[in-house]
Amino acid sequence: MGTTDAFGLELGNLPDMLTIELRMGQILAEKAFSTISHTQVSPGLFMILTLIRNNPGQKQASLARSVQLDRSTMVPIMDHCERQGWVQRQPFPGDRRAHAICLTSSGVELVEKLEQDARKLETQVTAAMGKQKRDQFLTLLKEFQQALLAGSQVEVSS
Amino acid sequence: MGTTDAFGLELGNLPDMLTIELRMGQILAEKAFSTISHTQVSPGLFMILTLIRNNPGQKQASLARSVQLDRSTMVPIMDHCERQGWVQRQPFPGDRRAHAICLTSSGVELVEKLEQDARKLETQVTAAMGKQKRDQFLTLLKEFQQALLAGSQVEVSS
DNA sequence: TATTGTTATACTCTATAACTATA
């Protein structure tokens, strides 16, 4: 009767729920990304590194808030990045409690490599969906995030 | 210069990558869903239970493939659902290796409760984005998944 | 030979609570 998936299972009203479809889309996208990029870097870490590159000198806690992580979760992530030589913790001007997080040049290189991988995936998706739809999709994805942040569903603790 | 997020951080070209935006969207959606639904059930489990409801009597392995999980990962999930009284493992007609997975009536009730919660979230998103955009977003989300499954990026092992 | 369910095991990601040093 209804829609079936790639394995012949009945999806019923599953495809009518944004939460579920979003989850499925993200799972597929992460698998595709890790197939293309042979780095050990997850999309989650990719996001954090890009955020640091675009905002050098931020506090760990600010970065954590931006990606919806607890600040304690950020500690082992930064430890790992520092050990790999991708980021540096520097003194934060005017606040001796805080660290200013920056990318090293090797971190910048890594981000650029990952961006290239991401672009490969984008190219494949664009080829399959068409450029107009792909762009439209990205636009709506951003509006969807705005909608969630605007509602009281997700806290925007500053 | 560029776009900034809710916390004032520069996003740079981050918003131009589907993988990243999808990830962020999904994180926000899961937080919103768990704020609305006070069940202990994650969107991931919600998806699995709905799939079982729509496809009663499937093998564990088929369900696992459909949601992109290893079949060994499915074992503790089904154990948990069985202990909670949501699903039953029954003999699979014609294959004595397999189990036929079905929802109990209490499992059906749970799924209906979760669907109600999901609809609440949909209503809030629709109010913020507008119905047309929300529907368009869902359509494109499905096409995006198709694009990934169609490409060789994600294995469709049968 | 291949598949189904399972076990044992380990790895990743994340959060909570409590501590310290600053602010």
Place this chain on the structure above:
DNA sequence: TATAGTTATAGAGTATAACAATA
């Protein structure tokens, strides 16, 4: 009092490898 970073700890969620039963 509140915030930044940290530690210790615990809980999800997931995968790999190997096994027995069955196809």
